[in-house]
Amino acid sequence: MVQYIVTPWRDHNELITARTQLYPGGGPPSDDTPDNLPWAAVYASSATRPTDQQRSEDDGLSSAVSRVEADQRLAVGRVQMWAHRGNCPHLVESTGLLVAVVLDDVDQSRRRRQQQRERLAASAQASSLSLSDFAVRAAYATAFSRFVTGLLDSQQDKQKKQSMYSLAKTIGLPATFVELRHQATHEQLPSLLKLRSAAKKALSWIWDFYWKGLPPADPSRGEMLQDGDRVGFPLLAGVTAGGDSRDEGSAELQLGTVLPVMSCEQVLLAYLQGKLDEATARHQLAQYDAAFIVKTTDDIGNSTKDIRTMTRALRLVGDMIEGTCPLITNRPPTSAGDASSSLGGEAARGGQQQQQQRSRGWVRRSKESWKPKPIGTV
Template sequence: VDNRQIQFFPLLPKLGNSFFSNKSLPPLRRVRSGGHQTLVRRPMVRYVFNSWRGREEMRLVRRQFYDTEPSSSAPIKGERDSDEKRRRRNQQQRAVARVSMWMARQHCSHMVESTALLTAAILSDDDATENNGWSTYAVRATYAAAFSRFVTGLLDGHQDKQRKQSMYAIAKKIGLPATFVEVRHQSTHEQLPSLAKLRSMANKALAWIWDYFWKNLADDDSSRAHQQADLCREAILKFLRGGDDDPGRRPRTMKELKKWPVDRVLRTITDLQDTLPGNQVYLKCLKLSKEVMVARADEAEAGGSAGSKAAEENADAPVEEQEPEEGSERAAGWFLCEGPWKPKPIGVV
């Protein structure tokens, strides 16, 4: 074998399931344009790691932090019901502890960490007020540290590396109040703000974080819809992974796909067709989508023909004339005509 051919082989691009492939190149996908199909490179998969196990755990922490939708004007301290206040403090302490565990795992959202830090500062303020174990200066420092970390981390995440912007410009762009930047600057470079001001700003910050982050978290209804979409996707993947030796696999799959609307099934098949590599998978998805459309069309036609057949049978059936009840106008032979009167000729002369 010529050595030049051996050196040339690794330079060949990956074409489908070809033997000569370069593993460093991403897989191909088909793009339709003008009736033709072209092969283009698909970007590599990027895995995103989270500290929490799933949406249910995130919703649990949200319920523990925010018992109800927060308001910047309603302070957290001074609740009337002591039992309710104790229960709420216990829930918030558990949420702070859980977020602390998430921070140890890394890859935790800055908004989640800021919520935990501000809540921990409020809980520390309550402990210092009740037990007199903390000085006022220490509580002010705790508030200032939590608030400064919240504002600085949020604005640095939106900073443009090539063109630096001021904190006020970034805050205006994302909708952060300018007073937050002022309190952050005062807490960092000047004398610490008063305790009353820090308490008020902490409550306003938690309310802003709710509107900016926590409120956008999907509820249970949308999560159920997402799970239904995942079940539809799993059913289609199970069909694509199976072999052709089982003759009953296709009817079972078609019966199972009837659980979801046809548009959702076709959309899921199209997504898998564009994302999964291989020509065989592409052809299977194309054939499955055609079979789904034909099956749904046959069902609709069968339902329409059954309805028309029943209507024809009802039309051919003799119409039973209802005898007028005794004592009514029809029983006497004369009755008031309903609607406009139309003359009927007896015959033609």
């Protein structure tokens, strides 16, 4: 019997993309990296810096750090979304929590340096910094304790209880992790330097135990990159939309920008909202039947709450029926057939039928088609 595994991510490539964003350098930093140095600075220091003469090397490094941290925050948000969906592996969630705490610690350190530059009052500055340090320590301790406790509890046998040290030895978890977890839970909070070092070691251990062994991304399905994240869909590797040299109405594809793989409804909605250009939308819709495109567009117009999107959808349906819509004209016979000749009849026949066969649970009824009846009357 086939057993299905439900995952919170769309496909394996989305998981690999999250790994790439959480570990931008293809893995954790080396052990000799200072604990107080942000990961983003470590990764960005080896990256290519901008060559613009108006930008110094420090500005280039700062820009690279900002890009790395922005990608990490996107990955943390994605992991949080997976956790809300359910069935998210504990190590994936723990990675997101630890990276989120590290990013917050970096932001707090920057604010602290900014306060020192502004030379605030010594008493006010000391009180605010001590409170911030305590909050950061508590965040580190919570994320680290949750990582260790959840991991070891998942290895616990209900028939025979074992100590955390025994379970940690079984899976290769360092005993110092269990000791630090016990100290953070039952004793005084460890120092900030100790917690920073523990978080870095925990992320390195999670990489070796979980992330490192994942299969590579499938190039036929593509990965979710920055351009795709703008719309929110995965990208198809090797399929590109033309660059600046192409004509605006041309549907020919050239090497350049990778196209997102989107469903018919997603393509039409992005096109109506102005997120997709006409040539890209026409290429994405080439695999769908023209009548299905008309029905999907009509469904979007009837279900959306945005007046502008609704107006554009209704106008687009009219153009499709009249055969003047560029999205479905001049299409190959294999994908659309004689679309322009069949759209008018099908749309005219299926007006009310499409409303009833729509996959959504709620349908809009006009006052003419619905008549109230007393309760109990058939």
